[in-house]
Amino acid sequence: MARTFSIGGVHPHDSKISRECRIEPxxxxPTVYLGVAQHIGAPAKPLVAVGDKVKVGQPIAEPGGFVSAFVHSSVSGTVKSIGPRKDLAGKDQLTIEIAVEGDDWLEGIDTSDTLVTEIPADSKAILDKIRLGGVVGLGGATFPTHVKLSPPPGSKCECLIINGCECEPYLTSDFRTLLEKGEQVVVGAAILQQVLGHVRCVFGIEVNKPEAIAHIREVIAKLGYKDMEVLPLRKRYPQGGEKQLIDAVMHRQVGSGALPISVGAVVQNVATALAVYDAVQKNKPVIDNSVTVTGECFPKQANLLVRVGTPLSFIIDHLGGMPADAAKVISGGPMMGRAIANLDxxxxxxxSALLFLTEKQTRRAPESACIRCGKCADACPMGLEPFLLNRLAKAGGRLEDLEANAVQDCIECGCCLYSCPARIPLLDNIRLAKGEVLGAIRARAAAAKAAAEAAKK
Amino acid sequence: MSQTIIWTIATITVLGFLLALVLYLVAKKFKVEEDPRIDEVEKAMPGANCGGCGFAGCRAFAESAVKATDLDSHFCPVGGNDTMAKVAAILGYEVKAKAPQVAVVRCNGSCEVRPKTNEYDGYASCKVKATLYAGDTGCAFGCLGCGDCVAACQFDAIHMDPATGLPVVDEAKCTACGACAKACPKRIIELRAKGPRGMREYVSCINQDKGPAARKACANACIGCGICVKTCTHEAIVLENNVAYIDPAKCKLCRECEAVCPTGAIHGVNFPKPLDKEAVKERIAERKKKAAEAAKAAAEAAAGAVSSASLRDPVRANAPEAATNAVSSASLRDPIRANAPETAPAAANVDKNVDKKKEEA
Amino acid sequence: MSKLIVSPNPHIHSKDSTQSLMRDVVIALIPAVICSVLFYGWKELLVLGVSVASCVLLEYAITRYMLKRASTVGDLSAVVTGILLALNLPYTTPWWVVFIGAVVAIGVAKLTFGGIGQNIWNPALVGRVFLLVSFPTYMTTWAKPQGLFGIDAISGATPLGAVQEGLLQGSSIQEIMAEGGYDYGQMLLANLGGSAGEVCALALLAGFIYLCVRRVIKPWITLSIFATVALVSLIFWGVNPARFTDPAFNLLTGGLILGACFMATDYVTSPMSVWGGVIFGVGIGFLTMMIRYFGSYPEGVSFAILIMNSFVPLINMAFKQKKYGRK
Known part of the structure; x- marks a missing residue:
């Protein structure tokens, strides 16, 4: 029996109907819109002015802090405007608008398909290339990769986990990447391995992707990498969650509020490994990524290589327009993706995906009374009690109780609301409470720090 | 038989006395000494425990008030000045009367004028909705309509109007405790001075988008055109981030801004008569004409030779000679005010009119 | 194009609903219902009909007209309560006694506490116990099954009743057993005096397995009850076989199987965690055996479940699932 994580989890139907679709560019x-906040942390600061000519791969915004990342132009053309533009949630974000003219790449970027297996020896140089390439965690969290690869002093990485679970239903972009760019991903993993000090590297891939498991094993054998293996994992959501994957692969659990490095783990997504390969071996920054466009109601399933900043409506129109019975468009998977309010x-x-769901698939049934079945607690991969947290959150002003019941550990995977037979909006309320508790914890930490400093003086 | 009954009664009586004694001793021993004034103050409070004063409840308020040296940081919005006068009497402090306030909803984007652009299917809570996205209309600032304010109100003073999808404050019940304002994630609800006999003018919109975007999202939005600012003769309106705000302390309730607002975003409430927009507009036009004439006369007097352009712009006309000019410095900021002698009586008239109306009411 | 729906994640949901879970419980009870009707005939059908109909009607009437809120009849929980109440009564119970049981079950035990999810005690059991203490004559006039359309029942004692009666008269267990002609194979299949639901152990176990396979319930509560009953009776029987009945007898008689499979596993009134469930089951098993061996009632499953129901909030607090990354 393949391994898996130890607490909770659910088994939604995997619905990978686009698994046979090759990644096509x-x-x-005609116009791309590049937001400066494409990562977790401080937004990037624009480096260009309106009217500037830019080339593909040219940096157009620089990091706005330590935890931040470069943004590169994904096209060549003229900067048309820099100003607020509504994101998929309808909220204003500082966005650089570029009118496309031709496809003129910056010098120094290797656009050929040749596989470069020779890894630079200097880890510092590699990290710098990753930083300059604007690489962020492409599994969804978009945490700047170079920050994750620079463990705080005193902690040591023992195992690099390449996350190929893709446990979300419908998504196939990582699967296709593993199949079609397996060599590049494996070299990318080897680069990461070297940066982290030649640690063990494990590819975690769920057993519903046997082709990918076989292919990556073959590639590793062909390229002759040591300390690199593929670990098949049982199909279970949310296996791709960082904490769950560490539990499944290493049988270790990351403490509350701690980083994975505290148990000696660094987790990187398949797409991130590919981006690392591109940035280090080919000098190509993150200017495109593969996006799954899928849904039973969508006439054409596809995996597309999309330039960053492409309007969603352009992708939809390219594939034949909005289907009449699509009621919800989701950016990402059905469990953790975000519903899109603004298709522009x-x-x-x-x-990672554009998912179309019909009203029948997605509409929430009306809420009814809790029958205390405990299915939410069984499903919670963090071992929390969503029914209790929900009640405390709704009562208001119970921050201490919420903290004692570990609401801040919630990973917002959606298992509780998915499994609730009474359709109680558990996660909606818990997420709010989590935000409030995290705010209180941060305020307390800041106050403690200030007090300690005052005491020093 | 009778002996049994007697014995039973005797035992129970003795037992009762013994237990009463125990209760009495325990109560004596564990009695917490408290300032008796706390109880008195608490009794004077409304007892709603709403938290509008910033304390956990009426008892907490009373405890803190008794400890405090003055009542500057204590005010019960529910009981208002009467309650505070009582509290002050108990504690022997002086208390400054505060103008009564009321909750005001600053969004008038009803379902009709603010079409929905998507459909929300999550938990019916404004807070949840606000953390998820901008909202189900084109306006990212407007009321989300889930009624968090209604749930927060302990006085049953705010309700959703199903026709407009907006909350409506019941002024008779509103105690200005501020719970609704705190509950609103969009900060739409404001506590405003109630105004004389409840009459007040306010901008019922907080949309900070630029004019065209705001108007596209909602026909009733404040588009930041600034006409109200130019019209106001009391300097009561400021325009910031594309949205106007009327300072209740400066507003003289002349209702001119309400008449000129192109989108109807400015609301006047509790006035005895409905606003006659045309009459007010005429009045403004007349005053402007006079102002222009006065400015012309002033400019001629000051400079002698004035270009025709300066007629349109009195500020620029007197700019070089400002120091020698009879026009006050205020006129630099507000060309309309340059005609001080004419406006003052006009404003006074308005005020008189208001007073008259009040008497009629 | 119609307006897009926007909601927080997750965007898909499992197929389970309160109604589907309750429907599964009803399906699981069907074999037992069929068996009891086959053994007891049309009178049992009457008890079942009156019980289910009055539970559903009462739930509808009380929620709509007294509590003035949306009716919760659609979730089928009242149907489950009705069937369980009927299976807990002898088929000879008059219709009006059944109705009173339904009033207590739905009106008092369920809706007084706020309806589904809020009640502390299993409604059907509260109804049953109320009838047991209020109408002992009707409730203890057990009858041996006579088959569908059989002649009127002959009053007889349940095996547990017979044992208690016999012990009071000074006979030993072996004598009572021989006199009653009890046979375990027969017990497993049917044909013993008792409440309707106590008749066919196999039918009840089939329903239990169905519920476990459908993942409606987890088996731990039921299994720990069985294990505890077996263990406790093994110890006592081992010490004094003349005074105490043996494990097989205790597992197969009375309402143990019905109670352990369907009443103790009620979501609302049982603990949520696995270990909490085990403790809950051990408590029920132990109390059942204590009442059977030393109590004045021959049967104790109902009381044991109700007593342990009261401890559920405490058990829930004490036994929580292990949290990720925390000690």
Whole structure:
């Protein structure tokens, strides 16, 4: 029996109906919109002015802090405007608008398909290339990769986990990447391995992707990498969650509020490994990513290589327009993706899928009374009690109780609401409470720090 | 038989006395000494425990008030000045009367004028909705309509109007405790001075988008055109981030801004008569004409030779000679005010009119 | 194009609903219902009909007209309560006694506490116990099954009743057993005096397995009850076989199987965690055996479940699932 994580989890139907679709490049749209906040952390600061000519791969915004990342132009053309534009949630974000003219790449970027297996020896140089390439975690969290690869002093990485679970239903972009760019991903993993000090590397891939498991094993054998293996994992959501994957692979659990490095683990997504390969071996920054466009109601399933900043409506029109019975469009998977309110919004680095669901598939049934079945507690991969947290959150002003019941550990995977037979909006309320508790914890930490400093003086 | 009954009664009586004694001793021993004034103050409070004063409840308020040296940081919005006068009497402090306030909803984007652009299917809570996205209309600032304010109100003073999808404050019940304002994630609800006999003018919109975007999202939005600012003769309106705000302390309730607002975003409430927009507009036009004439006369007097362009712009006309000019410095900021002698009586008239109306009411 | 729906994640949901879970419980009870009707005939059908109909009607009437809120009849929980109440009564119970049981079950035990999900005690059991203490004559006039359309029942004692009666008269267990002609194979299949639901152990176990396979319930509560009953009776029987009945007898008689499979596993009134469930089951098993061996009632499953129901909030607090990354 393949391994899996130890607490909770659910088994939604995997619905990978686009698994046979090869990754095909999407034509370049006439205009791209590049937000400066495409990652977790401080937004990037624009480096260009309106009217500037830019080339593909040219940095157009620089990091706005330590935890931040470069943004590169994904097209060549003229900067048309820099200003607020509504993102997929309808909220204003500082966005650089570029009118496309031709496809003129910056010098120094290797656009050929040749596989470069020779890894630079200097880890510092590699990290710098990753930083300059604007690489962020493409599994969804979009945490700047170079920050994750620079463990705080005193902690040591023992195991690099390449996350190929793709446990979300419908998504197939990582699966296709593993199949079609397996060599590049494996070299990318080897680069990461070297940066982290030649640690063990494990590819975690769920057993519903046997082709990918076989292919990556073959590639590793062919390229002759040591300390690199593929670990088949049982199909279970949310296996791709960082904490769950560490539990499944290493049988270790990350403490509350701690980082994975505290148990000696660094987790990187398949797409991130590919981006690392591109940035280090080919000098190619993150300017495109593969996006699954899928849904039973969508006439054409596809995996597309999309330039960052492509308007969603352009992708939809390219594939034949909005289906009449689509009621919800989701950026990402059905469990953790975000529903899109504004189809004029553009893709981000971390956009992994466009999913179309019908009203029947997605409409929430009306809420009824809790029957205390405990299914939410059984499903919670963090071992929390969503029914209790929900009640405390609704009562208001119970921050201490919420903290004692570990609401801040919630990973917002959606298992509780997915499994609730009474359709109680558990996660909606818990997410709010989590935000409030995290705010209180941060305020307390800041106050403690200030007090300690005052005491020093 | 009778002996059994007697014995039973005797035992129970003795037992009763013994237990009463125990209760009495325990109560004596564990009695917490408290300032008796706390109880008195608490009794004077409305007892709603709403938290509108910033304390956990009426008892907490009373405890804190008794400890405090003055009542500057204590005010019960529910009981208002009467309650505070009582509290002050008990504690022997002086208390400054505060103008009564009321909750005001600053969004008038009803379902009709603010079409929905998508459909929300999550938990019916404004807070949840606000953390998820901008909202189900084109306006990212407007009321989300899930009624968090209604749930927060302990006085049953705010309700959703199903026709407009907006909350409506019941002024008779509103105690200005501020719970609704705190509950609103969009900060739409404001506590405003109630105004004389409840009459007040306010901008019922907080949309900070630029004019065309705001108008596209909602026909009733404040588009930041600034006409109200130019019209106001009391400097009561400021335009910031594309949205106007009327300072209740400066507003003289002349209702001119309400008449000129192109989108109807400015609301006047509790006035005895409905606003005659045309009459007010005429009045403004007349005053402007006079102002222009006065400015012309002033400019001629000051500079002698004035270009025709300066007629349109009195500020620029007197700019070089400002120091020698009879026009006050205020006129630099507000060309309309340059005609001080004419406006003052006009404003006074308005005020008189208001007073008259009040008497009629 | 119609307006897009926007909601927080997750965007898909499992197929389970309160109604589907309750429907599964009803399906699981069907074999037992069929068996009891086959053994007891049309009178049993009457008890079942009156019980289910009055539970559903009462739930509808009380929620709509007294509590003035949306009726919760659609979730089928009242149907489950009705069937369980009927299976807990002898088929000879008059219709009006059944109705009173339904009033207590739905009106008092369920809706007084706020309806589904809020009640502390299993409604059907509260109804049953109320009838047991209020109408002992009707409730203890057990009858041996006579088959569908059989002649009127002959009053007889249940095996547990017979044992208690016999012990009071000074006979030993072996004598009572021989006199009653009890045979375990027969017990497993049917044909013993008792409440309707106590008749066919196999039918009840089939329903239990169905519920476990459908993942409606987890088996731990039921299994720990069985294990505890077996263990406790093994110890006592081992010490004094003349005074105490043996494990097989205790597992197969009375309402143990019905109670352990369907009443103790009620979501609302049982603990949520696995270990909490085990403790809950051990408590029920132990109390059942204590009442059977030393109590004045021959049967104790109902009381044991109700007593342990009261401890559920405490058990829930004490036994929580292990949290990720925390000690």
């Amino acid at each position: 999407l034509p370049i749209p 919004a553009a893709t981000l680095k971390g956009t």
